Amino acid sequence: MKTTTASVFLLFIIFSITPSSFSFGVANTTNAPVLDSDGNELRTGTPYFVVSSIWGAGGGGLALGMPTGKPCPEVVAQRGSGDDGIPVIFSNSDSNDGVVRLSSDINIEFIPLRPKLCLTTTVWKVDDYDHSAGKWWVITDGVKGNPGANTLTSWFRIEKVGDLDYTFKYCPAVCGTCPALCNEIVRDSDGEMIRLALSTSHGWPFYFKKVETSAMEIQQICLIVSEVFWEVTLSSFLFGVANATNEPVLDIDGNEVQTGTPYYVVSLIWGAGGGGLALGRPSGNKCPEVVTQRRSGDNGIPVIFSNSDSNDGVVRLSSDINIEFIPLRPKLCRTTTVWKVSDYDHSAGKWWVITDGVKGNPGANTLTSWFRIEKVSDIGYNFKYCPTVCGTCPALCNEIGKDFDGEMVRFALSTGHGWPFYFKKVGKSAMEIQQQSFCMKYKPTRHSKTEKPAAPSPCHPSTASLLPSSCSHRSSALINYDGSCRHKPSESLILIFPTHFIFISEFFYLF
Structure with a gap:
């Protein structure tokens, strides 16, 4: 009996002490540094x-x-x-x-x-x-x-x-x-x-x-780097601002950027900074197309530049220019591919950069279609909207940054610093690119088996210099949406609908 009483008393002491000790240990662990x-x-x-x-x-x-x-x-x-x-x-x-x-x-x-x-x-x-x-x-x-x-x-x-x-x-x-x-x-x-x-x-x-x-x-180091990168470099040091205004813009090879010559506009920041600029079509509002950005490794769609001073064939810093996409495929909108600043988007709080601008005719009626290029490094530049084609017109004056509309990366006016790009010259001329785009859309007239066409079509291999090299030796050559070559099957598969004939093997647009 004495042994049992002693055991019960010992267990009571153990269970009385243990919870408090455990709680004390947890408190110390929780507060441990x-x-x-x-x-x-x-x-x-x-x-x-x-x-x-x-x-x-x-x-x-x-x-x-x-x-x-x-x-x-x-x-x-x-x-x-x-x-x-x-x-x-x-x-x-x-x-x-x-x-x-x-x-x-x-x-x-x-x-x-x-x-x-x-x-x-x-x-x-x-x-x-x-x-x-x-x-x-x-x-x-x-x-x-x-x-x-x-x-x-x-x-x-x-x-x-x-x-x-x-x-x-x-x-x-x-x-x-x-x-x-x-x-x-x-x-x-x-x-x-x-x-x-x-x-x-x-x-x-x-x-x-x-x-x-x-x-x-x-x-402090970051602030100094930021000031050097964005302020000092951007102005080419204050000492050289006056001369920098008339300096030519250079492409990635160090050559002057020429008006009317196609260039890819590619992010200076690689990887997560994205690739080249291109046309985009937002859901619900497909036309006019917008200025968007492709992924890293994709150069996008070429642009050509036009000066407000049509007598100057060189694109210069801080000068009013038009920017126009030269699509590599048929246009999907009837609007122009010239850049412009859209009306204010109240829902997003943005002034987006879109297309459907007006090329040339500098003045009040074309104010939203004029942009500038500013320098941020040896071959790095950003875009700015600060038109001077109308001296009496109130206008915004902002750099252009990347932004996200919930669907795609786009470009909009910003109160911060513009996104940096470089310019990469395209091997083909603007005319060749436009010819290629036409060939992709072109549908030749069909003839009977005995009748011969009066003349070769603009996209026939007789114009082989305008076709991709892999296509130039085939009479059945067609050009894909991305500008690459494909070959037409011997017979066109035709699906007949109540109001449409859809030629699966060719691009056929009914406008």
């Missing part, structure tokens, strides 16, 4: 690289990424192994605590090492649900500070997985009454780059490597 790779406490406002704890195939450090099709806001991406990425700084929801602690709400902000390409913030946030990918991506353009319902998507946590290894988690506690997701964060691919996204599994491990340069010094 996060440590960097040197074993020192992480400090708010101090820059750190966030690098994968798994080397090699596990990748490198976190950085800003610009997906094709929607470059802004930038996203949280991962660099390759050996690249530490871009530094971040942390901010606590409790601004009185200068130490970053486990399981506490924090803001995370990139401190870019180069000029910002987007006007959005570099503070992390969880994006709206991506239905096409089935993901909650981590992007930028979050809000720093002001913990509460309005900033819920901008708060993250750090959790411990090893001595100096940690994962990120999205499980905000800054609004006690707000429903919120609570998930760890992993690496994922969007088909173009490695990015961070919420996950139902374990988070990806990272370590924090302190940057020797302070956040203020990094920002």
